Amino acid sequence: MTGPQDEAAQWWATAVSHIEPGSIELRERPVQQLIGQAGFVDVIWLLLRGTTPSPRQAALLEAALVAGVDHGPQAPSIAAARMAATCGIGLNSAMATGVNMLGDAHGGAGQQCVEMLTDIVGAASKGVGWDDAARLTMADWQSRSRYLPGFGHRFHPRDPRRDPLLALVEQAVADGxxxxxxxxxxxxxxxxxxxxxxxARPVPMNIDGATAVIYAELGFAAPLARGLFVLSRSVGILAHAWEETGQGRRNKGPLPRTVLPARLPQPHET
Known part of the structure; x- marks a missing residue:
């Protein structure tokens, strides 16, 4: 017969971590063996996958995480965090505000691109050529949305993060x-x-597409592509929120007060 403590332990049983008085294990690895020995990217991999990456795998994952940390206050997640930081809610809440802006339209394209690329790989594995597999999958995706996740950018004619990321993937393919x-x-x-x-204006791969390639090549499930992007972008959100807290503004809005109209037009006015 199990007691209340045993029942509680079973209720919260997890393979991710195990905590007892004087002991902290992450995936059965004592934390003291990780501190000073494992890098942060190694621990991310360990907690998500239950294994440790090779140095080349860790370097590729780190490159993707570095590439996604920030894209300036034009990004809704960054702008929201900066505005929130002026509202007296604290740094953690400002970060949460920014992170919670990362949805399907802003932050979800990496996951969607992994799904699309996986569809193409699946078609190619059945003997369809890469060009035909891509064309058929693109048509299927664009029957539901005119956007192809991971391609094109509203700001950059060619995303400056594309080439270095894909060069690293090509190296990783070459070395197995x-x-x-x-x-x-x-x-x-x-x-x-x-x-x-x-x-016409080309539509090259963007950061979401390039990092989707990395996450998929490294074997991460599509939803984790979004989770890893959120983890990466949290660094930029933190930096912007912290900077904003030091600038002394209160209740920062989307526009400077000097350019706001004296009176907002009413719905019946033209």
Missing amino acids: TVGGDHLKAALAVEAALERRRAG
């Missing part, structure tokens, strides 16, 4: 760290878009 199928899928989409838009 990753397989390369998701990279092939992403490049096939990019090539199809280039053919489709001949003579």
Whole structure:
């Protein structure tokens, strides 16, 4: 017969961590063995996957996390955190405000791109060529939305983070760290878009697409692509919220007071 303590332990049983008086284990690894020995990216991998990454896997994951940390106050998550920081709610709440802005339209494209690339890889595994697999999958996705996640950018003609990230993936493929199928899928989409838009503004891969390639090549499930992006962007959110707290503003709005109209127009006015 189990007692209340045993029942509570079973209720909260988890493979992620185990805590007892004088003992903290993360995935069965004593924390004292990790402190000073494992990097933060190693521990992220350990907690999510239950294993430790190779140095090359860790370096690739770290590159993706570094690339996504910030995109300036044009990003709704950053802007919201900065405004929240002036409302007297505390740094943690300002960060939560920014993180909670990361949804399907802002922050979710990485997850969506992993799903799309996985569809292409699945089609290619059945004998369909990469170009046809990309074309068919793109048509399926665009039957539901005109946007292709991970491609094009409203601000950058060519996302400056694309090339260095994909170069690292290519190196990882060459040395056998990753397989390369998701990279092939992403490049096939990019090539199809280039053919489709001949003579028009190109739609190259963006940060969401490039990091989606990395997360997928490293074997992370699609929802974790969003989670890892949130983890990465939290660094920028923290930095912006902290900077804003030191600038002395109160109740910062989306526009400076000097450019606000004296009176907002009423619905019946034209």
